[in-house]
Amino acid sequence: MSTPTPPGDTTPVRAKRGWLLTSAGVALVAGIFLAVNWFFSLSSANLDFTEARVHTLSAGTESILKRVDTDVTIKLYVSPEDDLMPQFRPVIGQVEGWLQRYHELKPDFVKVQKFVVERTSEEEQEAGTTGLQPQQGMWFGIAITCLEKTTLIPWVPALFSPFVDEDRIEFGLSSGLSEVTSAKKKVLGLMSPLKLAGDAMPFGGGGQPTWAIYEMLKSQYEIKNIELTTTKIDPTVDVLLLLHPAGITDEAQWAVDQYLLGGGHVIAFLDPYNLVASQSGQPQRGMPPGMSPGAIPTSSNLEKLLTAWGYNFEGDKIVADMGYATPMGPNNSNPLLLTLGTEGIDRSTDITKQLNDFWFIFSGTFTGTPASGLTEKILLKTSVKNQMVETSYASANPGSPSGQQQMARLNRSFRPEGKERILAFELTGKFKTAFPEGKPAPPPPAPPGQGGGMGGMGGLPPGMNFGPQGEAGEPGTAATAPVEVKAPEAAPAGSPAPAPAPAPAPAPAPAVPSPATPSVVTPPVTIEPKPADAPATPAANPAPALTPATATPEANPAPALTPAPDPALGNAPPAPAADPSPLLPPPAGAAGATPPPVAPSGDPNAPVPLKESTKDGMVFLVGDTDMLADILAQQQILQNSNLPFAVNLVDQAAGDKDLMSIRSRGSARRPFSTIKMIRDEATSKIRDQLKSMDEEVEKINADIASQKTNKDRNIALMSGWKKMEEKSREIAARKYQLEKEANKEVKSKLNFYQWMNIILVPAIIAGIGLLVLIIRKLKTSAR
Amino acid sequence: MRHISIIFKRELAAYFNNPLAYVLIIIFSVLSMGLTFVIGKFLDLNDASLTNFFLFHPWIYMIFGPAIGMRLWSEEHRMGTTELLLTMPISPWEAIVGKFLAACVVLAAALLSTIPIVVTVYILGSPDGQMIFSGYLGSFLIGAATIAITCAISALTRSQISCLLISVFICFLLVLAGFPSVADFLRPTAPWLADLGNAISLWWHQSEMARGLVRLQSLAYLTTLIAFCLYLTSVIIRSKRA
Structure with a gap:
């Protein structure tokens, strides 16, 4: 029964009105709440709370965008979300956020378009026309176009974490942008006996793929291959890169010297034991028998140049570093495979500022002090717990019992030197020539019909034949690397029985090869076999031409090239070239007159050899080349800092710092050191x-x-x-x-x-709580 | 402002003069550290960032926030002191803000109890300090949001248990909405729902801030959510008084 409302009582009406107003107020506030959130959800604005500003467009990108003065279109082609794997779907939002930031920085020139690529649609046709390809039926690529030029990011998720350590989308976009907007690429001179560009055989014959480092450099630079026998470096080369310059001739070193003195910038990755080279004598898949190319020496050096600069590279020793040993299992680490800690990396330069993960494989080190006029800057160094050991340790497979034994022996006999060693450094300043006597004489020509073993080995001097087998580990075992590496294969059938497992200590080299293990020796070059080496495969030309003088029992595992001074073989030391040195007195009859500078060739029009830098030069030296070989690290290499480091060096030398600053953000992992x-x-x-x-x-x-x-x-x-x-x-x-x-x-x-974290604070808080409660209790009971 | 301060002190004393705050802080500390070290295997991750540590926080706040906030108004209703409080010369807003701030201090104290993990990562490696700050900022805002939600629910009921259960349920939904497996499940059928789930999910916002990315969207969402819940509390309190 309801109580009748007294006449004139307006309470229910007021209450009803109050409720209505309240409801309207709540609805209004809820509307504002939704509107505000909807508005902010449209914006990609954010605050970047990371030291490296990994979520913000870097200064390098801003600089690249500043230079953009033509229309650039960035087209994102992506399959409908339903067609994408679930883990790729969140990447769409992230990449759109990045593209938005690019557009916001240069709204007049940078246009962003997104195409959802349905199957058998016009968009799919267009995506295909740009050169993009679907991956497992999924489209997720970017095409950056400026005028006639287009560059592609074929698979965007590959640039995003958690597929890589850190998002690399910015680098991908900025380098693409830089590529399409740059008028001309800089020229990179490449001197290397390694087949960086790959060597795919015709008719599906297999071969090696292109190295990742080559691909990266190629996208930014015009690569010009230069022979290791060259006598002149083209001055149009902006940066000269030497990768494992094994077998470089004195003339070529002279050419590098002159290039540097002319103000050139040189980067050299040397190696005391190059794993790729160690396998270079192996017959390759898809190759007809007998067509296998010769081996590349495993050790490389630039002795003449380094000596002039005040340094020495121990070409027959590799560094074992307990401080940076790479873990190979729960109780096992390999000190010959280095994973550099933060203390080993110089943070004061843009090259390495934000790089963290460096892997070195059988690396060498540099010793010395810079020659006068030069300044040294160490970029990467070992820990103090290092020791130089013979390269024979490099050929062991840690997986095999003998390999483990050898590694255990190394671990036990290890005596740290207590001082850091240089793995990579920079030299700048006024360089002096390493050839004060002028251009060295060319090596004598190879006798006809010989020395063809290296035929087809790009960059190796003619006449050099290192035999079909370089360094070899145990037959049938794998070489040491952080990831599996195919070892030199077992000796072919019919070959002599394999040698026993490597002796505990490097065994002395045999003075003369036994007839059962013939080595190919083609004058004028002799081979110094590696101690405790696996037997070389039998060769077609087992001429016993090893000179006992060169094959000393000294433990010198690197197969050093030693020209045998035997005139009978036609390989006597070359006579000095006709007046190669401007230091020699002028010819008779010229006394009193200042003769015009004449080139060593005698050609008055030829340029005069430089004795000193005309302007400041720049040299980067690194003690390992395998660090760049993707076949060793396979997919993993994309996740360490090795490649970004190498490309940063090139960028620094080429003066292109924009991309370097972006690439340096590559890996921002902070491990528990x-x-x-x-x-x-x-x-x-x-x-x-x-x-x-x-x-x-x-x-x-x-x-x-x-x-x-x-x-x-x-x-x-x-x-x-x-x-x-x-x-x-x-x-x-x-x-x-x-x-x-x-x-x-x-x-x-x-x-x-762990337990300090879990227990300490709760115990303290419990103590404080008890104390407060007891005091309170005492106070109240006193009252 | 003076009234807010008075209410704030009164509430804070109420928390710390009985074992509730201490017990809650101990539970928070043990849970966050235990989950991080034991379940998350923090020391095996070889990563001197606290991202994984912060990712557990929304799950803990799902219970911790309601546990702190459940007594804010339910207790007043049960004791019958709401009327008394509101007859004093203070506005409902001042009472609400004072109480909310006191609960936030308990939350801050709980977060402070996790400082040893920061010390640990600095001993074991060289972490990114700014990223840690961003993680803590996100964690605090999300904790405050769960308290604000509970505050509104506690204004509705005199039973603290009911308030706790309802609040935990709402917070659970808000945490779960943007959890990757849920988003992945929703995306094929209703991508807009998956996006909405991310936008309202406490977990998603925390995961972004834990990796050093403080989106304006996150800041806007969390602050407006807190403000909206406190506004709802005031509406409920006023309507009860009326």
């Missing part, structure tokens, strides 16, 4: 104990070897075998125990951090 130190400390504690165990085993071996007669040796072998077995079991158990203890120590330290 201290955890690695904790692990290293624990391992170093047990190293001495492991070493003494190893010595015990070696003692038993030595006992067996010391027996004079075969019979005694056999008896010793039998009893030694038993002893060895027992010892091995005992040692394995002790090693397991020691490693377990080391792991326990590491774990306990990490557990400390």
Whole structure:
């Protein structure tokens, strides 16, 4: 029963009106709430709270965009979301955000268009016309067009995290933009015996693909290949890049010297042991038998130039670095494969400022101080826990038992030098010539019909034949690399039995090759075989021309090229060229008169050799070339900083800093460096104990070897075998125990951090809470 | 302003003079650290950023926010002090803001209790300090948003448990809406719904801020959500008084 409303009482009406007003107010505020959020959802504006400003367009991009004065169209072609894999769908929004930022910076010239590419639609036809291709039926590419030029990003998700460490879309877009808007590419001179451009065989014969570094450089520069025998570097070359210049002639070094003195910029990646070169003598898939090219020497150097600049590159030693050893498993790390920590990277230069992940594979180091007039800047260096070791360690496969043994031996015998070594550095200033006596004489020509072994090996001097087999590891084993690398294959059938596993220490080289393991030696070059090397494959021309003088028993594992001074073979040291040195006195009859400078060739029109830099030169030197080989690191290489570093060097030398600043943002990972130190400390504690165990085993071996007669040796072998077995079991158990203890120590330290985080603060808060409550209780009970 | 300060102090004292705040902060600290270190295997990730640590926060706030906020008005309703409070010479807005700020202080104290993880990453590596700040900013705003939602619900009911359950449910939906697996599930059938889910999801906004990207969209959403919830609280309180 409802109570009748008294006449004149307006309360219900007011209440109703109040409710209406309230509801309207709530609806209005809700509307404002939705409108504000809808408005902001349209904007890509954001605040970038990262030190490296990884979410903001970099200064490099701004600089590139500033130069844009013609219409540029960026077309995004993407399949409908339903057709894309779920993990690629969020990338659409991200890439649209980036494109929006480009447009906002240069709205008059940079136009952005998005095309949703349905199957069998006009858009699909158009996408195909630009050169884009679907990946597994999905379209997700970008075409950047300016006038007649178009550059493509074929698969956008490849530039986004989590597919890569950090988003690289900005670099992709900016380099594309730079490419289409630049009038002319700079020229990069490339000197290398390695087949960077690939060597695909005709008729689907296989071969090697193009290196990723080559592709990257090619997109920015016009690459001009220069032979390692050249006598002149074209001055139109903006930057000269030497990648593993193995077998470079003195004349070519002279040409580099003159190019540098003329103000050129040089980048050299040297290598004491180049893995790619070590496999270069292997028959390749798809190649007819007998057509396999010769091997490239595994070691490269620029000795003459480096000496003049005040440096030495130890071409027969590789660096083992416990501080930056690459983890190969839970209890295993390889000190010959370096993963550089932040302390090893110079942060004061744009080249390396924001790069973090550097991998070095069997790297060499530089020693010395800059010659007068030059300034050194170290870019990358080892830790203090390093030691230079023989290159014979490089050929071991850590996966094989002997490889593991060898690596364990290296780990145990490791004695850190206590000083950092240079892995990569920059030299600038006024260079002086490395050839004060002028242009060196050319090497004598090869006798006809010989020296064709390297035929087809781009960049190698004619007449140089290094035999079909370079460095080889154990037959049938793989070479050492952070990821699997195909090793030199086992010797072909019919070849001599493979040599036993590498000896504990590098064995001396045989003075003369045994007839069973002939090496191809073609005058005028001799080969110094590597100690403890695998047998070379039999060759067609087993001429025993190795000069004993060059094949010393010295442990020099790198197959150094040593011209044999044997006039009978026609390879005597060349006579000095006719007056190559301007330092020689002027010819008779010219006394008193100042003769015009004459080129060594005698041609008065030829340019006079330079003795000193005409303007400041720039040289970058790096102690490893394998770091750039994508076949070694496969897909992983795209995720470390090696390639960005190399291209940054080229950009720096070419004066193109815009892209460098963007590329340097590549990897912004911040690993736990201290955890690695904790692990290293624990391992170093047990190293001495492991070493003494190893010595015990070696003692038993030595006992067996010391027996004079075969019979005694056999008896010793039998009893030694038993002893060895027992010892091995005992040692394995002790090693397991020691490693377990080391792991326990590491774990306990990490557990400390973990439980301090979980328990410490709650315990403190509980204490404070209890204290407050007790005080309160005391206060109230006192009242 | 003086009234806000009085209410703020009164509420803060109410939190810290009984075990509630301490228990909540301890639970928050143990949960956030435990999830990060034990479930998230933080030390095995070899990443000196706190991104993974912050990604657990929206899930914790789903319960922690309502636990802090459930007593804000429900307790007043249950004790019958709402009327008394509102007959004092203070506006409902001042009471609401004072109470909300006090709850935010508890939230800030809880976040402060996670400082050891910041110290740890600085000991173990060289993290990006600005990114950590951005993560904390996001975490605080999301925590404050869950408190604001709970504040509005607590104004509706005198039962703290009901308030807790309803608020947890709403927060759960808001966290889940932008979770990748949900978004991936929605996208093929209703892409607009997946986008909307991202836009309203506390998890999505936190994930962006945890990686150092503070979108204006995120700031706008979280601040307007807080403001809207506080406005709703005031509407409910006024209507109850009427």
